Amino acid sequence: MSTRLTQGGIRINRTRPVTFTFNGQRLKGYEGDTLASALLANDKMMLGRSFKYHRPRGLVSSGTEEPNALFGIGKGGRFEPNQRATMQELYDGLTAASQNHWPSLEFDVGEINAYLSRFFPAGFYYKTFMWPRSFWKHVFEPVIRQSAGLGKAPKDRDADTYEHFYHFCDVLVIGGGLAGLVAAQAAASGGARVTLLEQEAQFGGRTGVDAPEAAAQAAALVEELSGMANVRLIRRCMGAGVYDHGYVLGYERLTDHLADKAGPRHRLWRIRAGQVITATGAIERPLSFAGNDVPGVMLAAAVRDYLVNFGVSVGDRVVVVTNNDDAYLTAIRLVEAGLSVPAIVDARAGGAGELGAKAEGLGIRVLKGHGIARVKGRRRVTGVALCRQVGEGAVTEELACDAVAMSGGWSPVVHLWSHCGGKLIWDEDQAMFRPDAARPPTGADGAGFVRVAGAANGVMALDALVRDAADQGLAAAEAVGQGGTPADLPEVPARADHAIEPVWLMPASASRELRAKAWLDYQNDVKVTDIQLAAQEGYESVEHAKRYTTLGMATDQGKLSNINGLAVLSGALDSPIPQVGTTTFRPPYTPISMGAIAGEARGDTFQPLRRSPLHDWHEANGADWEPVGPWRRPYTYLRASETRAQAVEREILQTRNSLGLLDASTLGKLIVKGPDAGRFMDMMYTNMMSNLKPGKCRYGLMCSENGFLVDDGVVARIDEDTWLCHTTTGGADRIHAHMEEWLQTEWWDWQVHTANLTEQYAQIAVVGPMARTVLETLGGMDLSKEALGFMEWTDGVLADIPVRVYRISFSGELSYEIAVRASLGQALWDKIADVGAAYRIMPYGTECLHILRAEKGFIMIGDETDGTVIPQDLGLHWAISKKKEDFLGKRAQERRHMTDPDRWKLVGLETTDGSVLPDGAYAVTEGVNANGQRNVQGRVTSTYHSPTLGRGIAMGLVLHGPDRMGETLEFPGTDGKTYTATIVDPVFYDKDGEKQNV
């Protein structure tokens, strides 16, 4: 039985009891407990079920590496699955529920998988779901979806908030154990700005448990650092990832440990550090013996953590099994606490050094050269069968016990070192991968920017560890130009240990039956035999073996299993461990919340929404919004019970017959000015712009250097030196950047300045036969045909508001576009609407705009163009200068493919029955292509129902289209019907342009 002892527990406060709920049962713990220690204190040994075989599982560790004790924590909007009990501080009212079982933790139907385990070998999924093909959709996928995933996905909207914080420092130390504290002190000694991140609630790491003699010195260091103005200590903040140029993510958990959840839950620290020191310690490895996953089999260090930190015993009788000296400390602590250790089972024939003598002095029986053949018990340990470490596992004796403390050695936490490219070396003597200081992650200057201190650096002995940490701290300070002076190092005990002897399988020649119960990856149920099978089937690369067996692919990312797994693979391949190598360490170190990544980006602030100066008016007047890039534009304005189509039709007829009003503010407005502006404009546009007269407007096309049409719009010549370029809504920023790029990279010696004035003006289009009448009623300007001709602009004052009026038309109607300061946009709009009321003026949206232009055969960037279309395809030869020596795209348009007469060309399309062609439909022709698809000879680019004409109209690109007027084409729709359309001129309405020339 695991239980709380009456004494001990340096982290808990016995005067502050805390109640929490586990699977609906109310339990008691103390302030300072983790959920894991509190569960153990309540004799909860079996805490969940494994993913594949649903085996009963209990706590293995006491830290971030925990693979088994994962819970759904919280309720409703605060529920989160897969939370590690070892990292969850206890608080009053915490609710936890175990995962991956049905109907209950104790009785689970899925456990049958375990009995069928020989039918579920590694690669089972690969092999099974390949055939027959139809089974995937109807059988396998539904079943897998039922059983997929470890925890339950939250159903409610997240009740918490999250935020980011940008932080800058000279030296960032990750890890607040003794090494991190010493490194931080050294790094700060010359005045450098130092930040220390500690993922847990307290500093000192393992000091309190493993070297209590040094605990006071660690505490004094924390105090000293807290008092230094150039040092910042952040607790409950994990160094999640190290990225290029000293960029590091810190994941701070602000309220996960509190009953009161006010304020942000997590804060993501986005850190730029000059130098990074990772002092992330090491993780103990399990040993691979049969039954090493039975609840009660735990890491040796975890057993003493629970004892010393929380006063929790994992069992009255604990067998310790090890291949190194460190685990002896567990036995000694247990016996000192009055518990029983039936034996220390040491795989090494020579046993331990100093600690061995101490253990034997305490009367602990040490069995050298022995191992565990198998663990007895299913839902909890009841005993162990021992054997010689050499051999196949013939049982030498059995011991009754209720827990096993195992240690297979320590693996430095090299993750953060490796994230940005730091390389590792295999240290044969210590049987571990550790950072290779000669091959660090490098910054822009080619020098390393990450150092590793202490156990993370493979320096395990405490005295050497503090020296290493101080050296790394001073070196980092030196590297940022703030070198300091070494302080006195904490006095720590030295220990004379015997060397570790690597044990990758226990016993060394274990039979298949034993190997098939020796777990490597607890969470994904990967056994020694699975890795061996992968090797046998040719998955020799460690990355392939990982994916084939799913070793290390669970939420713990193989923190316990990777080294053991690759060592087994190395054995199976007869290839040395360094040659097998490791899989790739990727951030984050442990999972971080999606909320923390999103930060403030949710709800109102999920994404910037660009609002025109008239946005609020549109919203209040029935706007049915359409996203246009980051803008919202009204698609149409709905009235009463109208459908969208009815609203659009109303807007079109009213505009054609009387008066419409359009918010054109989103169109780009770019100023181009300078002595070389004319020359520049001629390069930017395909047609001539330098000879445009001040006061005049001209429609122009812009192409990329590859000849493709990228934007269009009306250009106005403002004065001798200045042009104003209107771009499409989506083109404003892009075209401004395009202009600046050419100016800054190619024509840097041309005297041209540009400015993006898109948002300076609201632009209102007044469109329809009554447009002039309304503007003249507003008063202030002469806008007669004589005073302001088609394609001219003028400055003036309308209704006491200063404006610039462009007489341009994208609808074929008499039309004025009025630019006004954005802050006066609403005022002008209101005045026009007031005066226009007499003519039943109506605001119209983008759909009406599109149909009006399609009726006139005007192209739309993004409809008629898609990045593969050149102006020549669209019959726009008239807008391509033949006189100019050069313009962007000219050379490209002369290439053979661009001048190919077989390029599809723009035509109008008119259905024979008046129906509307489906958008994007293809015109088919004889025969099939190499893929067995119908050959095609054209496609629809724009298609609408025209209320003006009372039938469907469309534009499309068709093979030899302009030469085939009157021919009919067939367009199969996705609705099963085939549409027949006649090739016609693309201008459907008012071909001579009489309506706009009044």
Add this chain to the structure above:
Amino acid sequence: MSEPISALGMARFDGLAGVADCGLQGMITLRGDLSARAVKSAVTTATGITGPKQPRPLQIVTGKAGTAAWMSPDEMLLLCPYGEVDAVLAAMQQKLAKAHALAVDVSDARALLQVTGPSAREVMAKLCPLDLSPATFQPGTIRRTRMAQIPAALWMEDEMSFQVICFRSVADYAFNLLKTAAQPESGVGYF
């Protein structure tokens, strides 16, 4: 005469810091060779700041008539009262007549917000990838940066207040961002 209105209609929020729309602000973008005599003289005309005192990179300087802020190696932003922009521009054009330079009114293309209080630095540091520690960021410094997902420029009027310029179309987003970052109980205790 109709009254011009700012994008945020003088909205304000009080939390960890105060967030407020500053209303309409005259702003003139000046592009040109910042060391050219005509350009310097145009800046002096607009702001009253004489040549040697005009802003160097990342600086913002206030003169008798207005403020000048360095934007890029060939761009300056000049601030003056909203109602005076036309007159200031006209005076500047005189100085710039023979120079290759561009001076335009961008007052309506922008919004100006103010973030005030002892936690103002902290609120900004949640949104902008800038080192805002007093050692590196003080009144007199201007930075063009990113505020969450939008471009912004910011400077400090005094130890307790930031001025933030963003594009007018995203003023609403900017206000909501600052409001979110200034939620009570979200203090970091950083500066």
